[in-house]
Amino acid sequence: MKVGIVVFPGSNCDRDVSYVTDNLLHTPTRMVWHQETDIADLDIVVLPGGFSYGDYLRCGAIARFSPVMQEVVKHAKKGKFVLGICNGFQILTEMGLLPGALVRNRDLHFICDRVPIKVEHTNVPWTSHYSKGQVITLPIAHGEGRYYADADTLKALEDAHQVLFRYCRASGETNDSGNPNGSLHNIAGICDRTGKIVGMMPHPERAADTQLGGTDGLKLFQGILTSAVLTVSC
Template identity: 80%
Template sequence: MKFGIVVFPGSNCDRDVAYVTQSLLNQPTRMVWHQETDISDLDVVVLPGGFSYGDYLRCGAIAQFSPVMGQVVEHAKQGKFVLGICNGFQVLTEMGLLPGALVRNRDLHFICDRVPVKVERTDLPWTSAYQAQEVITLPIAHGEGRYYADSDTLKALEDNGQVLFRYSTTTGETDDKGNPNGSLNNIAGICDRTGRVLGMMPHPERESDSLIGGTDGLKLFQGLLATTVSESLSPFSLAK
């Protein structure tokens, strides 16, 4: 499986992702400059964390217009995989590949911490290496990570099983005590209706090496690899 990691001016987590895919998992990986227009060789496109274009207008608002992003849309339409992490999640919502928006944290402070995250579903490639309702620990680092959507959108996300990760307490309660930024419904990560486009604010790539604290995030990449290899990229649906 070949990974491509999009590099915008201001990206700062691109090499972290490459370390996981290339060095830890031994998968072919290339850095994709944001002005490229041919990504047809890739199986998975990753939009990494960072501060694309300095977040000068709004997080992800300028990056959506980079030449490569039109190809990312086509990549998704072809049923290939897209992962947006932190700023990458913000970019995906800005361009409409995922619903909702990421707005200022509840207390208007930048948060840098390691937090409990509950895995809601394990029947998709992204989460297949986890246990049902497992509580994992992942780092977060954002000032505008509070997930927001209107009531109809929230209902559709819940009804369709598109919420894959929620902030929680260490014992799995998804209440205010386990919500670091005020995200509606404690949402930490969602997918599209196909299950192949995932956006999440926590950083799995920063929790992928036991030398720096843990491997809870590595399972996301391992599950994707194991499932897609075993199914030979056969079509699947979000239907439960």
């Protein structure tokens, strides 16, 4: 079992993810430079947060053309696992690996905060260690994190239970007052139809160590590592 973390020029959360997978969960982990074209040894690929290529044009628009991203597409087509966090989520939508887009926050301000997140579905490996309806607290840090999609796409996501995380109030209510960036349907994270590709704006890697004030994000990594081991074993 091996995790690969793609490093683009401007990535700044790659070491945070590595600390979780390698140091806390003791899983072999390697950094993958964006120009690499051989990731066949990896079982899980993580696109971390940051400002790939300085977020020029729009977030993720240049990173999608990095040589490694075609290998990530092949990796996904083989049924392997992919996680995009924040900027990584933006890249996944730019690539078309996940539907929709991340646009400017409702109030056009960069938001850096810890917010309540509701776990909507636990039927995919990434969320298997949570409880359905559980409210967790995760950090967010983005200027273009407002999830947007057309009405048909939103309906398809909802009907197929692909919305994994929603912004909410501490009580679990999903309404405008619990929506920090104006995302449609309060969407904070989604998956593809296989449940193996996940994109989310909140940062689970920043909530995985008690020294950082909370471990609500750790279960995301525990869930996928457990599932990935079972998948490889089969």
